[in-house]
Amino acid sequence: MAQQIVIEPVTRIEGHAKITIKLDEEGNVADAWFHVTQLRGFEKLCEGRPFSEMPSLMARICGICPVSHSIASAKACDQLLAVRIPEPAVKLRRLINLAQILQSHALSFFHLSAPDLLLGFDSDPQKRNLFGLIEANPQMAKDGIKLRKIGQSVIEILAGKRIHPSWIVPGGVSEPLNVEKRDAILAMLPEAKEITLRTLQWFKFSLEKFRDEIRAFANFPSLFMGLVTSEGKWECYHGRIRVVDGGGHIVADQLDPTEYQDYIGEATEPWTYLKFPYYKPKGYPNGMYRVGPLARLNIIDGFGTDMADQEWAEFRELERGAVLSSFYYHYARLIEILHTVEKMEELLNDPDILSKHVRASAGLNNLEGIGVAEAPRGILFHHYKVNEEGLMEWANLIIATGHNNLAMSKGILQASKHFVKGKQLSEGMLNRVEAVIRAFDPCLSCSTHAVGHMPLHIQLIGPDGTLLDELRRD
């Protein structure tokens, strides 16, 4: 009789998530899944509401990357209005999305992952947090706090101090940027660059130590998906979709994101509400793909900014084809931070960024809209249908955690096979499984373990449903 181990992170966000590890009769790991259920709520919640609320409402999906949700949502609304928003508004939206990526990556790297990286995966969980980091390497802890603060300040300068900014609106943004604000942002960027370069140096130097993790952390071929510009460069706001395979070959390029349903299927499984997106031409589940920092670095032909391009070239030297180990998500994140800083500088030095033309106004002209953008954790789809009165009738969202679901499950399986021995649950196994999830940085994990370790609940359940073993870490 097969047995199941269930790992349940106790989350502070809507819905919950858990990990199920299935054992076969011999007690060996047979299969593993990662499931989240928090998104259904939002798709229901918006029904009957005016679409003009969506950019703000959708921002609440995620406490860590509200801006990216706002942007995908506003782009879907632009389509409902059937407007092409003024170019300065595009630049401003891009600017704030870059700041969001910077802020979120800094949180992920320094606050959540650096303790693992610096103190070791098997170190005392009580110490493996930001405070432990402050003790062990005060400079790095300070850098992390500062970098995240810079990202946060840019967002606040642009969108106001509210927790849920309402600056991004259908048709553009609600207010132009002025000289003082621009200069205030520009003044912060050199330090951000310094910190990032310093950290990159350290990370590259430390890579040697993580050979085991690199090998075992969701290290397998998969497809990679994300947005690129028409020249194949890194893109977080507009752009078209490129798909690359594990060998680094382009499988599809310049796909129209608004036609996602043609090439992205969404499989369902009876045991979870979460959908499993897959690349249709390869079928399910072979069409598994990864999104986010690692994927973006695997699909692009370059960043288009000097320093990031140099780092990227070095990164791609790691493997002959695509870089496959999910451990490298951390590395990719640092390089992306560097690019966001360079790109923000570039945008802010463009005089057009101060233009007063930041909004197109129109009534409802389309009953369906699709907005796509890159969020810190990967490509994001917002697809809305409204009635003639502009009230929401239906929404479909595909978020990064969803895209990565298949790969994350496979990664957990790989790590479990490696680290789960017998029917006993061990702290070490918990740590590795947790670290694999953390490498992907699903929204869920970052909301739940902002301070220190991820709250987890593992249950080992016998064939007749009785509890064989239990391990809890809150």
Next chain:
Amino acid sequence: MRAPVRIKTLTIDGKEVSAKEGETIWQVARENGIDIPTLCYLEGLSPVGACRLCLVEVKGANRLLPACVTQVEEGMEVTTNSERLVNYRRMILELLFSERNHTCSVCVVNGHCELQRLAQRLGVTHVRFPYRYPDLPVDASHERFAIDHNRCILCTRCVRVCDEIEGAHVWDVMGRGIKSQIIADLNQPWGTSDVCTSCGKCVHVCPTGAIFEKGKAVAEMEKRRQFLPYLTIMRGGKQ
């Protein structure tokens, strides 16, 4: 010949004041720089005393009295601010919040809302009553405006402005008690009303995000009601 104006003297918060006969406690208080919170009351519209936010203590009266509809009397001793009053006012606001779905952070009037502003002013930090989470619709059938019953506090300002100032009488209240709801004409979609002139007056007197202009994004709707006193004067109406 007009009848001579009679003068009444009274005290408000210990201060001796004089008032014209027929004036309300709220008006006299305001003339004397004392601001009694209100929600349903709006200068220019007839007062209805519906929200009870303006309750004041009057010495000798065995209950609290709504300042917006209570006329002054000779020798009255009025208290507009006491711990008891503040408690009641807070409770009224909490009840309003719990009754419908006020999600300020995604509301069109976030930052420009009378209900929100009052809650801040009176220090309402949490709601002690269980939220009812009613399932209420948004009527967006009108070409330019929409009414979101989730944010309505049943102050009836819209009813009164439409009837008394615009003269169209589109709005009414249907049902009783907790089931009350604002309706257009004979409980039909606003957009199908053939008496609505689309003047927008109800939009601007509504204290909350219940009636708003379509297409306004979150926090973008600001109410402008400078027209009200002007219109009432033009029509020779009394307050």
